[in-house]
Amino acid sequence: MAPVPNSRLVFRELPSGLPDPSSVFELDATPTIDVNAVELDGGFLVRILSLSLDPYMRNRMRPADTEGDMPALPLGQVVTGFGVAQVVRSEHPSFPAGCHVGGFMPYQEYAIFRDSKEGADESAAMPALGITRLENRYNLPWRYFVGALGMTGQTAYYAFKDVSNPRPGETILISAAAGAVGLLAVQYALSLGLRVIATCGSDDKVAILRGLGVKHVLNRHTDDIAAELKRLGPIDIFLDLVGGPLLEAAIYNAAMNARFLICGSITTYNAPMSEAFGVRNLWLVNRYRITIRALVVIDWHDMYLAEFYSVVPKKIADGEIKVIEHICDNFEHAGQAFVNMLTGKSIGKSVIVLRDE
Numbered sequence: 001m002a003p004v005p006n007s008r009l010v011f012r013e014l015p016s017g018l019p020d021p022s023s024v025f026e027l028d029a030t031p032t033i034d035v036n037a038v039e040l041d042g043g044f045l046v047r048i049l050s051l052s053l054d055p056y057m058r059n060r061m062r063p064a065d066t067e068g069d070m071p072a073l074p075l076g077q078v079v080t081g082f083g084v085a086q087v088v089r090s091e092h093p094s095f096p097a098g099c100h101v102g103g104f105m106p107y108q109e110y111a112i113f114r115d116s117k118e119g120a121d122e123s124a125a126m127p128a129l130g131i132t133r134l135e136n137r138y139n140l141p142w143r144y145f146v147g148a149l150g151m152t153g154q155t156a157y158y159a160f161k162d163v164s165n166p167r168p169g170e171t172i173l174i175s176a177a178a179g180a181v182g183l184l185a186v187q188y189a190l191s192l193g194l195r196v197i198a199t200c201g202s203d204d205k206v207a208i209l210r211g212l213g214v215k216h217v218l219n220r221h222t223d224d225i226a227a228e229l230k231r232l233g234p235i236d237i238f239l240d241l242v243g244g245p246l247l248e249a250a251i252y253n254a255a256m257n258a259r260f261l262i263c264g265s266i267t268t269y270n271a272p273m274s275e276a277f278g279v280r281n282l283w284l285v286n287r288y289r290i291t292i293r294a295l296v297v298i299d300w301h302d303m304y305l306a307e308f309y310s311v312v313p314k315k316i317a318d319g320e321i322k323v324i325e326h327i328c329d330n331f332e333h334a335g336q337a338f339v340n341m342l343t344g345k346s347i348g349k350s351v352i353v354l355r356d357e
């Protein structure tokens, strides 16, 4: 068979501030691949189905010599991140043709993975993000494995384990509650009998959260968040996905022995650290005996990943957990979809779907 296109998404422009949707990425449609003949060298060839758009990718868009949590995205190179794919051809016994895999992969149509570091993309340098084989007992859409069944869903699920020790009747505040992590976290919180206060950025999102059963929903653009938290608090648990002024407001309204999970700080991702909002009331952490903990998804896989996969797919299949997504059909509009996700213009999990299977 003749070579077929192997289009890819290239990181084209180092953003200063919010990325420009028209130039941050570039669709490079020139590469091709001979799917039947390409050398595998003991590895396997995958056809990529879906790829994730996540806030942490903005942190990777920095000069290579600037320190960060994850390696910088090399300018001019193919974007990498979480994806789900199907094995097309294989010389690897653990990944036979036909099986599905998930993990860190290049944003292109086809990719080859080998055990050797050479040619194995960044997953070789980041074993915790490496490629694993996926099981789909409930025949859910494969794209869920970059969302509700992937890193996003795991983050939301782990927030309710011993990281926060939730007890029924306690009050939890969840920010960015109509986003990818937030929408799932809200549902886990309600299912555990927690009283949920959710913040989000539009009336449409308020309506969706109310539809899921959240009674106390605040629009961060139109509600007086500090006053509302005073009225609705005190807060026992805070799942902080945004940082900034909301973190300060949450500290003012914390219950005694509150648990704060610092999971994300999207208020700071598009500006230099020197411009970040400075939380001014940290002394109250002492008064209210607040426990502040980091929630980093990879830290909890050893303890809870197996449980996650034994519990969550069934909950989704049974309709107990609803999945809400914002789907970008191809690479062409990925820049716009990425910026929409960062600025709150999309609802739920943002995902690039190349093949919807």
Ligand SMILES: NC(=O)c1ccc[n+]([C@@H]2O[C@H](COP(=O)([O-])OP(=O)(O)OC[C@H]3O[C@@H](n4cnc5c(N)ncnc54)[C@H](OP(=O)(O)O)[C@@H]3O)[C@@H](O)[C@H]2O)c1
Pocket: 054, 055, 056, 151, 152, 155, 176, 177, 178, 179, 180, 181, 182, 199, 200, 201, 202, 205, 220, 241, 242, 244, 262, 263, 264, 265, 266, 267, 295, 296, 297, 298, 341, 342, 343, 344, 345, 346, 348, 349, 350
């Ligand atoms: N530590 C970990 O392991 C881990 C894992 C996954 C995600 N995270 C973090 O969790 C957060 C949410 O991730 P996600 O994938 O679920 O993204 P997301 O919520 O789908 O998208 C980000 C949301 O942040 C909100 N936002 C943007 N700018 C804001 C601002 N200035 N102030 C308040 N809210 C703002 C927007 O929602 P509204 O406009 O509706 O408010 C936007 O929809 C991010 O900070 C991410 O880095 C951390």
